[in-house]
Amino acid sequence: MWGASDVLVVTAPLPGALRVRLLPEARANTLGFPRVGPKRSFALRPDLPAGAPLHVTEAGAELWVSAGGLSLHLNRVTGAWRVVTGHGPADDGAEGRELVSALDWSGEAPAQRPALDAERFNLRRTRLHLDAPDGAMYLGFGERVGPLDKRGMHLTFWNTDCFPHHTETDPLYVSVPFTTVLQGGRAHGVFVDEPWRMEVDVARAHPTELRWASAGPELDVYVLAGPRPADVLRRYADLTGYAPMPPLWALGAAQSRWGYRTAEDLRAVIQGYRDRALPLDSVYVDIDYMDAYKVWTVSRANFPDLRAFVKEAGEQGVKLVPIVDPGVKLEAGYDVYEEAAKGDHLVRTARGDVLVGEVWPDPAVFPDFTRPEVVAWWAGRHKFFADAGIQGQWNDMNEPACFSLRQPRETEGKTLPYDARHGTRTHLEVHNAYANGMSEASRAGYAKFSPQIRPWVLTRAGYAGIQRHATVWTGDNTATWSHLALSLPMIQGLGLSGIPFAAADVGGFAGDTTGELLARWYQAAVGYAFVRNHAALGTTDQEPWRFGDAVTDVIRSALELRYRLLPHLYTLAQGATRTALPVMRPLALHWPADEDAAREDTQYLLGEGLMVAPVLRAGHRRRLVYLPAGRWAAVFNLAQFGPVHAGGQHVVADAPLDTLPMYLRAGTALPVTEAAPHTTSARWARLSWLIHAGPDGFVGQLFEDAGDGHAGGRATRLVGERQGARLTIRRETEGDTGSFEQRETMHVLGLGHVRAAQGAASFAYEDGVLRLTLPARWQTVTLDLEPGDDEDPGDVGTVPAGGA
Numbered sequence: 001m002w003g004a005s006d007v008l009v010v011t012a013p014l015p016g017a018l019r020v021r022l023l024p025e026a027r028a029n030t031l032g033f034p035r036v037g038p039k040r041s042f043a044l045r046p047d048l049p050a051g052a053p054l055h056v057t058e059a060g061a062e063l064w065v066s067a068g069g070l071s072l073h074l075n076r077v078t079g080a081w082r083v084v085t086g087h088g089p090a091d092d093g094a095e096g097r098e099l100v101s102a103l104d105w106s107g108e109a110p111a112q113r114p115a116l117d118a119e120r121f122n123l124r125r126t127r128l129h130l131d132a133p134d135g136a137m138y139l140g141f142g143e144r145v146g147p148l149d150k151r152g153m154h155l156t157f158w159n160t161d162c163f164p165h166h167t168e169t170d171p172l173y174v175s176v177p178f179t180t181v182l183q184g185g186r187a188h189g190v191f192v193d194e195p196w197r198m199e200v201d202v203a204r205a206h207p208t209e210l211r212w213a214s215a216g217p218e219l220d221v222y223v224l225a226g227p228r229p230a231d232v233l234r235r236y237a238d239l240t241g242y243a244p245m246p247p248l249w250a251l252g253a254a255q256s257r258w259g260y261r262t263a264e265d266l267r268a269v270i271q272g273y274r275d276r277a278l279p280l281d282s283v284y285v286d287i288d289y290m291d292a293y294k295v296w297t298v299s300r301a302n303f304p305d306l307r308a309f310v311k312e313a314g315e316q317g318v319k320l321v322p323i324v325d326p327g328v329k330l331e332a333g334y335d336v337y338e339e340a341a342k343g344d345h346l347v348r349t350a351r352g353d354v355l356v357g358e359v360w361p362d363p364a365v366f367p368d369f370t371r372p373e374v375v376a377w378w379a380g381r382h383k384f385f386a387d388a389g390i391q392g393q394w395n396d397m398n399e400p401a402c403f404s405l406r407q408p409r410e411t412e413g414k415t416l417p418y419d420a421r422h423g424t425r426t427h428l429e430v431h432n433a434y435a436n437g438m439s440e441a442s443r444a445g446y447a448k449f450s451p452q453i454r455p456w457v458l459t460r461a462g463y464a465g466i467q468r469h470a471t472v473w474t475g476d477n478t479a480t481w482s483h484l485a486l487s488l489p490m491i492q493g494l495g496l497s498g499i500p501f502a503a504a505d506v507g508g509f510a511g512d513t514t515g516e517l518l519a520r521w522y523q524a525a526v527g528y529a530f531v532r533n534h535a536a537l538g539t540t541d542q543e544p545w546r547f548g549d550a551v552t553d554v555i556r557s558a559l560e561l562r563y564r565l566l567p568h569l570y571t572l573a574q575g576a577t578r579t580a581l582p583v584m585r586p587l588a589l590h591w592p593a594d595e596d597a598a599r600e601d602t603q604y605l606l607g608e609g610l611m612v613a614p615v616l617r618a619g620h621r622r623r624l625v626y627l628p629a630g631r632w633a634a635v636f637n638l639a640q641f642g643p644v645h646a647g648g649q650h651v652v653a654d655a656p657l658d659t660l661p662m663y664l665r666a667g668t669a670l671p672v673t674e675a676a677p678h679t680t681s682a683r684w685a686r687l688s689w690l691i692h693a694g695p696d697g698f699v700g701q702l703f704e705d706a707g708d709g710h711a712g713g714r715a716t717r718l719v720g721e722r723q724g725a726r727l728t729i730r731r732e733t734e735g736d737t738g739s740f741e742q743r744e745t746m747h748v749l750g751l752g753h754v755r756a757a758q759g760a761a762s763f764a765y766e767d768g769v770l771r772l773t774l775p776a777r778w779q780t781v782t783l784d785l786e787p788g789d790d791e792d793p794g795d796v797g798t799v800p801a802g803g804a
């Protein structure tokens with residue numbers, strides 16, 4: 001239990017966010033309050049504004065601290081505290097809604113500490129027990145296996161290189177101690193900004209308690225107000241930062257394999273795609289491009305001229321993304337090692353010498369990315385790639401992974417010892433944040449040496465805030481159906497943890513994939529933030545054409561579907577940089593009060609109005625789909641339209657191998673384009689709006705720009721307003737993309753028969769769907785509908801064909 005002398009510091013960094021630092025080891029006494037130093041957080045954005053002033057009221061042992069719409073209520077005798085919405089007790093005694101209630105918080109005196117692992121390492125030193133009311137759901141918590149709701153799980157926060165991981169593996173590579181709590185359809189957030197090794201018991205050992213336990217001396221707790229999950233996510237990103245805009249090419253198809261060794265291998269891959277008319281925007285190259293696994297080198301035998309190869313691939317519309325590992329080979333005369341040693345950039349042992357381990361380079365030493373000067377040094381090293389024309393980088397092994405150490409020492413997983421030194425801090429404290437510094441360096445490096453482009457940085461590991469620097473892939477999954485299914489809640493969970501750009505290896509990394517699995521995986525990945533086929537050394541070939549023509553055709557269609565969706569996906573990506581709403585969204589984000597929706601993790605949303613329900617099981621040719629409130633038109637493969645279903649129910653989707661079930665919600669306009677061999681610019685020459693008109697009309701969004709670089713862009717809102725037998729469609733734009741030719745059409749579902757379309761170049765019905773072509777720079781179109789025919793027909797197939 002707590003004592004009267006425990007220290008708690010309250011601030012209000014942002015509206016709707018209260019920060020409560022619990023420091024049970026920093027004893028207050030009768031002489032005063034201990035000095036609590038400022039903290040250098042790896043998670044918080046560096047430009048966080050100064051917090052709001054606090055309003056404090058005291059009555060005996062009771063203390064209320066209010067700011068920005070939240071209040072902390074503390075009993076100074078018992079130490080119990082809670083956070084409620086509102087400005088403290090009103091005159092009538094009424095209070096806001098209780099978000100968080102601390103049942104217990106404490107540090108352990110050394111004598112009480114259990115001898116876990118070793119007497120020197122108390123892995124559960126500081127605790128906080130929060131009330132976990134019955135029925136509350138706990139979303140997020142970073143990269144995790146299991147369903148979206150983590151209630152009933154015990155989670156460890158210790159970034160781990162697990163090869164391969166399984167559907168029960170914990171921890172994985174990314175640690176984000178942030179959860180969105182859903183209770184009765186309302187949301188709030190709890191973020192504990194501790195990179196220290198930590199454990200969270202989510203109402204498992206104690207069914208009504210959420211128990212946090214850190215190996216560090218304090219718990220730095222943020223309580224974030226809702227009421228919607230999207231509000232919690234926005235507040236979390238206001239604290240920890242928004243992801244930067246990816247280049248368009250990174251949203252296109254990517255091919256990777258551990259085993260491509262040479263420029264010749266990659267040339268053949270690109271040719272393989274082009275020969276079969278498969279879209280492709282990037283190839284990734286794994287560790288074999290290096291000279292003896294020495295970072296920032298290229299084997300001359302494998303890549304005689306890297307710059308020339310980058311240029312050659314670029315002419316085919318393909319970018320090259322090389323892997324970079326943090327471990328530096330210890331080798332006298334190797335300039336990277338010499339600089340690191342001379343600059344004192346390396347992680348040290350508890351005794352003070354440079355720590356030596358083994359990764360792919362052997363022996364290997366580790367840059368200390370937790371120190372700003374080391375980040376700056378590593379950023380400078382990116383000149384090597386930037387000069388070769390490289391625009392994307394794949395940061396691997398940055399947990400950091402370490403296969404073995406020179407002397408056996410205490411650690412957990414294949415990494416550095418707990419007591420290794422990062423300047424004045426121990427590895428136990430900063431381990432989880434190692435990848436943040438490494439990826440920050442990559443972004444800073446490209447910003448410096450290639451300021452005209454948007455760098456694409458992919459990372460395996462990360463801590464809260466990693467989204468400012470890099471996108472995340474979910475590491476070493478397996479080529480199994482269970483991993484295909486797992487990818488959806490994993491990616492959605494990362495999205496709910498502030499990481500909007502995340503994806504799993506398509507086809508599965510470890511083990512041999514099959515044609516059917518690969519085809520279904522490509523379909524499921526249509527809404528991944530990025531689509532990278534990747535496989536481990538020694539596994540069966542996994543390029544789209546390795547399983548016969550029928551499978552190749554299905555994959556081609558899935559990739560073409562992806563490319564047709566790019567205007568929408570790019571718009572979602574741009575939205576993510578402002579709202580933190582992920583590209584692939586769990587239903588819980590938009591239907592938190594609908595339990596069936598909130599717990600659904602075999603489907604996802606792309607925006608509020610497009611539902612994707614891939615087949616995730618071998619041999620299955622149909623599946624159940626949950627449709628939340630609203631009316632949903634089946635738009636399978638974005639090509640087969642109808643029927644329309646009422647929401648709030650499960651429906652059966654027939655999905656033979658070539659079919660991806662998709663549904664468009666009434667009220668939604670979706671911007672799509674034509675398939676292409678690769679992306680060029682996000683100024684869409686052919687733009688089509690796929691519209692499901694609702695009783696009141698519809699809304700659609702589109703963001704367009706050059707697809708790369710930093711010049712502005714144009715945001716378009718397409719608004720359809722229905723009044724009686726008339727539907728007026730307006731287009732509102734903001735910003736500029738420069739002039740370019742755009743041919744626009746609309747495909748409208750869910751309307752009665754149209755008699756006239758003023759402002760359109762032409763209109764016609766195709767298979768019961770109204771098709772409008774639009775003149776250049778159109779502003780308004782008005783549709784006159786057959787009177788009395790303005791009810792939703794229930795099945796778009798029944799809309800009469802014909803037209804003018």
Ligand code: MIG
Nearest residue numbers: 258286287323396475476536
């Ligand atoms: O020890 O670089 O997760 O994607 O292909 C394995 C080889 C190191 C792990 C990555 C994987 C990559 C592999 N790497």
